[in-house]
Amino acid sequence: MSASTLGSTGVRPEAQAWQDGKRYLWPLALVVPILPYVGFGLWHRFDNALAWYLTPFLVYVMVPIGDWLIGEDAGNPPVEREAQLQSAWYYRVLTFLYLPLQFGSLVLGAWAWSQPHVNLASRVGIVVTVGIVTGIAINTAHELGHKREDVERWLSKIALAPSGYGHFYVEHNRGHHVRVATPEDPASARLGESFYRFWPRTVWGSLKSAWVLETKKHRLRKRSPWTLRNDVLNAWLMTLLLFAALTVWLGVGVLPFLLVQMVFGFSLLEIVNYLEHYGLLRQRTASGRYEKVEPVHSWNSDRLSTNVFLYQLQRHSDHHSYPNRRYQVLRSFDEAPQLPGGYATMIVVALFPPLWRRVMDQRVLDHYDGDALKANLTPKLRAKYEAEAAAAASAGATATARR
Incomplete structure (x- = not known):
């Protein structure tokens, strides 16, 4: 590039003029943890169970509709602006704000559940609403847990406490990112595997893998893994203390709510895991090792609506290539395989295995030019x-x- 095409700062004029068109859309990620407060207020005022279904209606109906109506955004920030975006505190604060809203909604839901006049329809709505907030909080923990700053790493474990999935902090970073798109990875779904078969394999496999990884780390340092420095144990302890505090306050009757929202929350994570790498496989090199992780090993989506609500989780290929990149600078790649809909749409499809296989299996085979043995x-x-x-x-x- 000639000097005449660069500005006085050595940056292309178009890069200097570039603005983040989604800058004022990112706060929409906080709508999900805010809605339980709206639902509680309406329920408390009108005593109508429907108020508790605002959050699932947004996530399972409105966001998918938004994906189809608004369409895709495949634009990437200029390379010259990435460092500036990475360091901007505005984007970081938006992830921090999720946590107090998340914990407030859990407490609010627990209190509402414990009231004696609550009917079954309201109880279902309460637990699904809080479970959604808990599940999406795992995505927030995912964003925070990949960062180098200690405060963000601890906030990641705190965000995982309501889901009881603190071991995700270990397994995702040191297990999944190493073994992704291989048969050895419990979080990579296989072609022909339904979500209902994937769920027990990934839940147990991820837990087991996290414990093995953390145990090995402490053994190498010649100390027992039974220590609060164990990142699996200290994360689980946060869950235990949180649930114990709510139980002491509201009574043992709140335990079913806490346990069901926990399972609902981590199941929401696992259904996203299911669709992110379904059927994709890293090939063996001549040395017998797996090839390096490339954009072709993750299913992506440029649907704008879901990307805004999930901190661009759908630009998953770039995340696996550069895990420390913050959500605002994740890039779309032409070579990355694209899902036919956004994640919000595809998690609903995944609940119906015949429909999922009809939509996705041929896409996997086409990705490998019809050679099923490469999947x-x-x-x-x-x-x-x-x-x-x-x-x-x-x-x-x-x-x-x-x-």
Whole structure:
């Protein structure tokens, strides 16, 4: 590039003039943890259970509609502006604000649940509403947990406390990011695997992996893993103390609410994990190692509506390539495979396995030019396709011999 095309600062004029068009949309990520307060106010005023369904209505209806009506945004910030964006506190504060809203909604939901006149419809609405806030908080914890600053790392573990998923802090960073898009990763779904089969495999596998990783770390440092310096144990302790405090305050009757919202919350995380790498596989190199993680190993979506509500989680390929990048600078890549809808739409599709397979399986095969053996397959499907390939090779060899 010639000097004449650069400004006096050595930056392209178009880069100097660039503005973040989503700057004032990012606060919409806080709408989800704010809505429970609105629902509580309406319920308290009108005693109508429907008030508690505002949050699920937004997440499962309005955001997907927004994805289709608003469409996609594949724009990336200029390289010259990335450092400025990375250091801007405005974006960081928006993630910090999620936590007090999250914990306030949990306390509010727990108190509402404990009231004697609450009917079944209201109880379902309360637990689903708070479960959604808890689940999306795991995404906030995900954003915070990848950063180098100690305060953000601790805030990540605090955000995970209501979901009881503190081990995610260890497993995601040191397990999933290493093994992503391989059969060894419990958080990478396989072609032909329904969400309902994936759920127990990933929940147990992630927990087990986190404990093994943290135990190895402490063993290498010649100390017992049974210490509060163990990031799995200190994160779980936060959950225990939080639930114990609410139980002492409101009584044991609040425990079903706490446990169900917890399971709902981490299940929301796992259904997102399910769709992020479904069927995608890193190939082995000549040395037998897996190839490095590339944009082709994550399903992405440039649907603007969901990206704003999820801190651009859908630009997942860039996150796996550069985990320390903050959400406001994550990039869209042409080579990254695209989902047919935003995450908000696809988590609903994933709940119906025949529909999911109809929508996604052929996309996976097309991604590998029809070679199913290049995909991350369930053991049953891999055996089937290997048998078919062997039969085809045998038939070919027989035909050649006859000539």
